Amino acid sequence: MQSQKSLIGGVLIGGAIGVVAGLLLAPSSGQQLRKKIARKTRDMKEDMVDSVSETIDTVRNQFNDKLNKLAANGKAALHSTADKK
Numbered sequence: 001m002q003s004q005k006s007l008i009g010g011v012l013i014g015g016a017i018g019v020v021a022g023l024l025l026a027p028s029s030g031q032q033l034r035k036k037i038a039r040k041t042r043d044m045k046e047d048m049v050d051s052v053s054e055t056i057d058t059v060r061n062q063f064n065d066k067l068n069k070l071a072a073n074g075k076a077a078l079h080s081t082a083d084k085k
Contacts, residue, residue, distance in 0.1 A: 008055070012048060019044065 019040045023033060 004055070008051060012044070012051075016044060 020037070023036050023040065026033075026036075
């Protein structure tokens with residue numbers, strides 16, 4: 001899980017650096033550059049929100065699966081103990 005976080009963080013930072021470098025090196029006026037930066041920032045924010053949402057959904061599903069298995073094992077152990085008495 002930690003390696004996924006590191007990978008996602010690295011990709012986001014690398015993408016941000018690439019976008020900023022590309023925008024600063026492209027010939028355009030200050031106003032156009034500000035508009036491009038605002039648009040790219042908004043796009044990156046949306047991508048990041050989507051990525052974080054997907055990660056949260058994945059973690060939530062894994063947690064629920066493990067919780068359900070634990071509950072099933074607990075019920076089975078409880079029934080097993082009750083049957084022995």
